[in-house]
Amino acid sequence: MAVDLQQADASSVLEARRIHNQKLARQHDQTRATWFPLVVLGVLLALPLLQLTGNYNYLLHLVLFTASYAVMASGWNIIGGFAGYISLGHAVFFAIGGYFSGVLLARYGISSLLTAPLAGLVAAICGYLVGLITLKVRGPSFIISSIALLMIARILFDHWGFIGGANGMSLPVTDLPVQTAKLPYYYAFVLMAAFTVWATYRIKHSKFGLGLRALSKDEVKAESAGINTRFYKVLAFALSAFFVGMSGAVWGEYLTYLRPNIFLIILVSANLVLMCILGGKGTIAGPVVGAILIVAFNEIFVATLGASEINILATGFVMVLGLMFFPNGVIGTLARKGKLPRVLNWD
Amino acid sequence: MTDILQILILGLALGGVIALMGSGLSLVFGVMRIVNLAHPSLIICGAYVSYWAFKLWGLDPIATLPIAALIMAAIGVLLYRLMFESQAKSARYSEMTVLLTFALAMIVEGFLGAAFTNTQRVTSPEYATDAFFIGSLFIPKGQLYAGCVSLAIIGALTLFLNYSRLGYAIRATTQNREAAELLGVNVNLISMIAFAIGIGLAGAAGSLVSFVFSFFPAKQWEWIAMLMSVVVLGGMGSVLGTVVAALLLSVIAAFVGAWVGATWSTMTFFLALFVILLIRPQGLFGEKPELA
Amino acid sequence: MSELLQVTNITAGYGDGPAILDGARLTVEPGKVHCIIGPNGAGKSTLLKAICGMLTIRKGDVVFKGERLNGLRPDQILRKGICFVPQERALFPKMTVRENLRMGGYVLDDTKLRDRRIDEILERFPVLRERADQHAGTMSGGQQQTLAMARTLIVKPDIVMLDEPSLGLAPKVVQEMFDIMKMMSQEGVTVLLVEQNALMGLKNSDWGVVLDLGRTLFEGPAEAVLADPRIQELYLGGRKVA
Ligand SMILES: Nc1ncnc2c1ncn2[C@@H]1O[C@H](COP(=O)(O)OP(=O)(O)OP(=O)(O)O)[C@@H](O)[C@H]1O
Ligand SMILES: [Mg+2]
Numbered sequence: 001m002a003v004d005l006q007q008a009d010a011s012s013v014l015e016a017r018r019i020h021n022q023k024l025a026r027q028h029d030q031t032r033a034t035w036f037p038l039v040v041l042g043v044l045l046a047l048p049l050l051q052l053t054g055n056y057n058y059l060l061h062l063v064l065f066t067a068s069y070a071v072m073a074s075g076w077n078i079i080g081g082f083a084g085y086i087s088l089g090h091a092v093f094f095a096i097g098g099y100f101s102g103v104l105l106a107r108y109g110i111s112s113l114l115t116a117p118l119a120g121l122v123a124a125i126c127g128y129l130v131g132l133i134t135l136k137v138r139g140p141s142f143i144i145s146s147i148a149l150l151m152i153a154r155i156l157f158d159h160w161g162f163i164g165g166a167n168g169m170s171l172p173v174t175d176l177p178v179q180t181a182k183l184p185y186y187y188a189f190v191l192m193a194a195f196t197v198w199a200t201y202r203i204k205h206s207k208f209g210l211g212l213r214a215l216s217k218d219e220v221k222a223e224s225a226g227i228n229t230r231f232y233k234v235l236a237f238a239l240s241a242f243f244v245g246m247s248g249a250v251w252g253e254y255l256t257y258l259r260p261n262i263f264l265i266i267l268v269s270a271n272l273v274l275m276c277i278l279g280g281k282g283t284i285a286g287p288v289v290g291a292i293l294i295v296a297f298n299e300i301f302v303a304t305l306g307a308s309e310i311n312i313l314a315t316g317f318v319m320v321l322g323l324m325f326f327p328n329g330v331i332g333t334l335a336r337k338g339k340l341p342r343v344l345n346w347d
Numbered sequence: 348m349t350d351i352l353q354i355l356i357l358g359l360a361l362g363g364v365i366a367l368m369g370s371g372l373s374l375v376f377g378v379m380r381i382v383n384l385a386h387p388s389l390i391i392c393g394a395y396v397s398y399w400a401f402k403l404w405g406l407d408p409i410a411t412l413p414i415a416a417l418i419m420a421a422i423g424v425l426l427y428r429l430m431f432e433s434q435a436k437s438a439r440y441s442e443m444t445v446l447l448t449f450a451l452a453m454i455v456e457g458f459l460g461a462a463f464t465n466t467q468r469v470t471s472p473e474y475a476t477d478a479f480f481i482g483s484l485f486i487p488k489g490q491l492y493a494g495c496v497s498l499a500i501i502g503a504l505t506l507f508l509n510y511s512r513l514g515y516a517i518r519a520t521t522q523n524r525e526a527a528e529l530l531g532v533n534v535n536l537i538s539m540i541a542f543a544i545g546i547g548l549a550g551a552a553g554s555l556v557s558f559v560f561s562f563f564p565a566k567q568w569e570w571i572a573m574l575m576s577v578v579v580l581g582g583m584g585s586v587l588g589t590v591v592a593a594l595l596l597s598v599i600a601a602f603v604g605a606w607v608g609a610t611w612s613t614m615t616f617f618l619a620l621f622v623i624l625l626i627r628p629q630g631l632f633g634e635k636p637e638l639a
Numbered sequence: 640m641s642e643l644l645q646v647t648n649i650t651a652g653y654g655d656g657p658a659i660l661d662g663a664r665l666t667v668e669p670g671k672v673h674c675i676i677g678p679n680g681a682g683k684s685t686l687l688k689a690i691c692g693m694l695t696i697r698k699g700d701v702v703f704k705g706e707r708l709n710g711l712r713p714d715q716i717l718r719k720g721i722c723f724v725p726q727e728r729a730l731f732p733k734m735t736v737r738e739n740l741r742m743g744g745y746v747l748d749d750t751k752l753r754d755r756r757i758d759e760i761l762e763r764f765p766v767l768r769e770r771a772d773q774h775a776g777t778m779s780g781g782q783q784q785t786l787a788m789a790r791t792l793i794v795k796p797d798i799v800m801l802d803e804p805s806l807g808l809a810p811k812v813v814q815e816m817f818d819i820m821k822m823m824s825q826e827g828v829t830v831l832l833v834e835q836n837a838l839m840g841l842k843n844s845d846w847g848v849v850l851d852l853g854r855t856l857f858e859g860p861a862e863a864v865l866a867d868p869r870i871q872e873l874y875l876g877g878r879k880v881a
Contacts (some may be wrong), residue, residue, distance in 0.1 A: 013851065013856070013869075013873060014873075016852060020852040088449065133625050134621075136625070136628055137624055140376075140382035140445055143384075144572075144620070145621065147384075147568070147571055147572050148575065148576065148620045151613075151617045152618065152621075159610055267453075273446065273449075309461040309465075311457070312454075313453070313454055313456075313458055313460075313461060315453055316450045316452070316454035316455075316457060317450075319450035319453070320447060323443060323447055323450065324447075436653075437654065438653075438654055515742075516745070519734075519742050519745075523730070525693075529693075529713055530742050531714040531746035535712070
């Protein structure tokens, strides 16, 4: 379509310019496949039927584990993916959720499955308050502040006698028979994951989500376009804390004990970031895909190598490789190349 | 009164070491806009160099400081080449590099943990447990030596940055990378040199740290937050600011430790970070908030 | 042919993004003033950045004095004799005017020569002499642009590329910038100018280049460009264009 000015008239230059601009603006004309996540959910809900034919507890554990991470990574995605604020301190909300419900369970015998939404709310309120302070800065300073948050929380939890300090506290063990013992947690996590995916989808496509994406690109411009950026990002932070806290609550009861050196470690936060990046930050399916990849990867490594040092080493290594060679994650990279299979396009 | 003086002295000596720990971080941020979360883990690497040199051959950690610095600087060149050079043109540079250094920190921790286990180590030359007494004041020799060596190294660094041609190029790159490039500075080379110097400083700090603090691979997370609060207070990228902030915070931490409790002494740094972000996000010496 | 710089059908873009330039060409003849015009986003700045080595050239050639410049770093290209003043002027805000000039001579190994040329420049630009010890960031836009242009003279380049020197300046100050440019040209420096105000740019130039959609649509003597009805219609405001 070479336009030669010597022959062409002005309107054909204008037409060429329009086509040119269109080519530069990347297109997202792919259609969504809503049925796919629904089918997956159906399969997962029916999966425990396998228990009738034998002991599939390990499989259930894996799915449950993945679902719990999918909840948290999708939650993290709200602030980290949509709003562009990378937080390495989300383990704090995991711990807040876990401890809040854990205390209720240990003292009053109320199951965490019931109090999980409340735990999420508590985490969200904490997130809101913390966000008011730390979200004043962006970029590297914010990342640093999120690490500091984790360190502060760790010292507080380690020295707070009421929740057992560094030794943590143990929670009552379920008295269900071994065949069904995992089921309540299994369903809790699978349903939470489904809810989270749906919620992040709704958030992304709301006016709020649009505002978040605008401020992640350019905060000053978003502000001048009339977006209350401060409120938006603090709310996003609180929302992401909500999901992480909720997951922490159920996880605590499932694990039957709470301890700072399990809940309040940077590896938990790192995993969330890693999942979103490997899967595709800012996409809906990305965190879920990332969670599946990381859990599978972890299982292989733990099975073959054991030691937690090696695990840290391997996590770091995968993260470097992922960042360097797939900076946009699986979903992001495929979408950019226009090769994203329809079943994975949940955006 | 002597009490207060005593705490002040201890705080200042430690502050000197922390300043050295933070200066490399600050330099790397200033020139390359990389928040190097792996810095503390590389300090710990340096500490292991001096630790093993002492343990195996009885070499004094201050004497092995140049060796640790050189080894780490060489590793710095390698890391720059492998990980950061290719990021220079990335559209999400600051985010990508932070995450890369974070991953690097995990790799180093995992590696050191696998190689040397997570037991607490400390190098114990004689002076580490010795002290000078002036009246009723006591000054631990180890901390005093470490503080003085640190400040000497930082002094040399400052002279280098302000008066050498290379230092000039480094400062120009810090202020306006694109402009420096257009005026004929090979910014990639300058970045590599600055990065190597920064990591070399981490190695040097590691030698001193090895007999001032006890260390183990996972200790890095505590130090990250501590050093970051120093660097943020000092106004990201200003070496002088880092020194002042390190001295200030570690004196405050010493008082908190003496009067409130040892646990809360490390907490000082983390809380300080929050307070700074709340009231003066650009730090003491920064001119505008860091909105990367 | 007596061209100094020859750019043939280059393709370039930012990072791994789409090709912003695709088929841009340019002929620069010694001693003349060349003006590139085109709408916002046409790729004018991108073209200058590609020439000076800030962007990798994916296809095509940049040949300067018979030598290919593709793949060289900006500092190497500067040493060859091509100097670039970008749209955002590239000063060191926290260095004084004198220090900025000194940085301008960074590639000169002879510091005596450098200092002599700095003195010459301060002599010729009283605005700068008066503010020699003031921080560059605290000067007015016009003064900053003067500094950025004057700074190029320290290395005595063959070609100076100016990206919108008039940007954000009052009309009277804009004329001063064009005067400086003319003076540079009279001293034998070849000028390659990007100008948003096409009319004014072309009137002050010998050679005109029309860049649009990332490629060169027309190249010729400035008067010919000014006279062409289609160019008038599209780029000189002969008719309202979207
Ligand atoms: N740093 C960058 N990274 C990615 N794309 C860029 C960058 N700078 C410019 N672009 C894109 O390149 C295209 C051309 O931009 P360029 O700055 O070259 O235009 P221009 O002709 O100089 O316009 P103006 O008159 O507005 O300065 C635009 O579509 C722009 O979006
Ligand atoms: Mg431009």
